Amino acid sequence: AQKVTQAQTEISVVEKEDVTLDCVYETRDTTYYLFWYKQPPSGELVFLIRRNSFDEQNEISGRYSWNFQKSTSSFNFTITASQVVDSAVYFCALINGGSQGNLIFGKGTKLSVKP
Amino acid sequence: EPEVTQTPSHQVTQMGQEVILRCVPISNHLYFYWYRQILGQKVEFLVSFYNNEISEKSEIFDDQFSVERPDGSNFTLKIRSTKLEDSAMYFCASKNRGRGPNTEAFFGQGTRLTVV
Secondary structure, three states, X not given: OOEEEOOOOEEEEEOOOOEEEOOEEEOOOOOEEEEEEEEOOOOOOEEEEEEEOOOOOOEEEOOEXXXXXXXXXXXXXXXXXXXXXXXXXXXXXXXXXXXXOOOEEOOOEEEEEEO | OOOOEEEOOEEEXXXXXXXXXXXXXXXXXXXXXEEEEOOOOOEEEEEEEEOOEEEEEOOOOOOOEEEEOOOOOOEEEEEOOOOHHHOXXXXXXXXXXXXXXXXXXXXXXXXXXXXX
16 A cells, blocks of 8 residues: 555644654655655645655755655654745655656645644 | 646535536646545545546546546546545646656646535
8 A cells, every 4th residue: 555644643843943844654665755845824735855765865955954764764854943934735755666757745744833 | 937827716516516627737738636635624535636537546536537638638537427425625636657767647726626
């Protein structure tokens, strides 16, 4: 079965705090792709990052960083020094290597950053 | 920067009516998708479309739904007889390859469908 679990439904932090959003995935495929998307209050889905299953190198992009660990089937997302504009729903998603590229989404984590 | 465009942004329809949601994918993309997000819930895959035919569909995508790429630029989702539970945000997405290194899907801004 293919599945993405985001156990944290809602997180609330105060501006400048660091926050980590958890993502655990399940797949039978040895080749797969993991994604994070951001959905701000305006509703659109904004691509943040893609990670291939054969590339476990962690990535940092400004205040964002991602920790991919195949041993625990996790792909966690950390925002450093959070800002009010980071308030959004964040979705983790999976594409299996054998599919036509359709994304399997987690339920999302709603992040609220308070000033 | 190229983007996926969806129209209308909001559609209100009576139960039982047919609706057509329209999308213009990014011009050099080959794979097209529709996803649905019921308010406050996760984004769910409906259908993928490649080479002028459906390549994969979910169990949500029943006989009430159909997709079409009528003119090489538009990609439409038709719901024949809408039900209250069809109320959701519908997202169109496109990508230039189904899988492989360049596999991020670019999403449109969504069409909010309200069935009354």
